[in-house]
Amino acid sequence: MSKLAKKYLDILVSKDPNQPEFIQAAQEVIETIIPVLEKHPEYVEAKIVERMIEPERTIVFKVPWIDDKGKVQVNRGFRIEYNSAIGPYKGGLRFHPSVNLSILKFLGFEQVFKNSLTTLPMGGGKGGSDFDPKGKSDNEVMHFCQSFMTELFRHIGPDTDVPAGDIGVGGREIGYLFGQYKRLKNEFTGVLTGKGRNWGGSLIRPEATGFGEVYFAANMMAEKKQTFKGKTVAVSGSGNVCQYAIQKVNELGGIPISVSDSTGTIIDMEGIKGKKWDYLMELKNVKRGRVKEYALKFKGPKVKYYEGKSVWDVIRDEKIKVDVALPSATQNEIDASHAKALVKYGCKVVAEGANMPSTPDAQYVFIKSRVLYGPAKAANAGGVATSGLEMSQNSLRMSWTREEVDGHLKRIMKDIHDNSKAAALKYAPEKDGYINYMVGANIAGFIKVADAMMDQGVV
Secondary structure (H helix, E strand, C coil), X not given: CCHHHHHHHHHHHHHCCCCHHHHHHHHHHHHHHHHHHHHCHHHHHCCHHHHHCCCCEEEEEXXXXXXXXXXXXXXXXXXXXXXXXCCCEEEEEEECCCCCHHHHHHHHHHXXXXXXXXXXXXXXXXXXXXXXCCCCCHHHHHHHHHHHHHHHHHHCECCCEEEECECCECHHHHHHHHHHHHHHHCCCCCCCCCCCHHHCXXXXXXXXXXXXXXXXXXXXXXHCCCCCCCCEEEECCCCHHHHHHHHHHHHCCCEECEEEECCEEEEECCCCCCHHHHHHHHHHHCCCCCCHHHHHHCCCCCEEEEECCXXXXXXXXXXXXXXXXXXXXXXXCXXXXXXXXXXXXXXXXXXXXXXXXECHHHHHHHHHCCCXXXXXXXXXXXXXXXXXXXHHHHHHCCCCCHHHHHHHHHHHHHHHHHHHHHHHHHHCCCCCCCCCHHHHHHHHHHHHHHHHHHHHCCC
């Protein structure tokens, strides 16, 4: 580690010693942008890194609500408005018991670079609550969302901060949040993205992160003159990202074999497609059930359920061959042992649909093994890119067709790939021609934000 990188890391650890996820995310970026800082000492002189790792605003508030039994419940709400150098704060809301400041700061920090990579004018932010929507009635979720927005509304706006969904915040939650915002502000504006199609939402928005993840993987594979056709693909998670990654893999001729949730993992070596994918969509989006029910529905020698194991545990322990990995569940789901197993059993491509799903040790394994590795801030930027397109449609008071939005998404993911590749080759070229997309994405995202901060002075 260089002296400069150590200096910044010491600042991180001294200020936020109890925020491991945030330190992990920031350290990854800092270590990879050192070549840029060495070539541009003006960034160091202006303390761009010190200013960039500190959120512009951190908002913490209580969220009281009443459950179906008439009892008062209290959760904690957050909004991290991280950086607005290139546009209004933009980033999702996460409702999950694990939510805390460390996780939201890591997500907000990542969002700054991810949004920069999209080429759209969006800053970075993140928010959420330790509220768990699982097991709650629609009425309870509505009461919570209304209470949450009653505080949040004073901090957001279409030209200030535009939240979206994330884990635990889907179409239902966005609807309740938007309804309360409209009630409090007495105006109909594009303050949230991921809205319903018939009241300001965009086509392709639910699909965007999963589609974009696959598009990014396809762009990496095209560098090696490869395609998804006939490839065995492991996908983790079972939410929007996983669901639509599976759909797009099927469209491109791949064979998606896995889904997972907090209870366990399904491996279906015949491929999750057709009526099986239809059932998965109903199971998770309508019934809100567990993936175990998939195994009961489609019993057979090719379908197995593994209780309490992640997709990556199963691949490692059962020695399952895969060509492509699409981690789409949550942070740090792939550790070094998982990464080594993936490489051992034939994986040549990893594109991250979740935020920071690979630990630093796993990233090292992938890069050392010359796996085509698409980091989250590049590979899963399709979701926020399409949120930006939704914002554009709201501003124009018009709606684009599915083909138009998908075309924009495909172009944006190609641009992210090409910009990440160009930055990697310019600042961190490898002798064997390997493209380090992690370094490239961090550098490309950083330079755009850094230049905007330089232009705007010390603010």
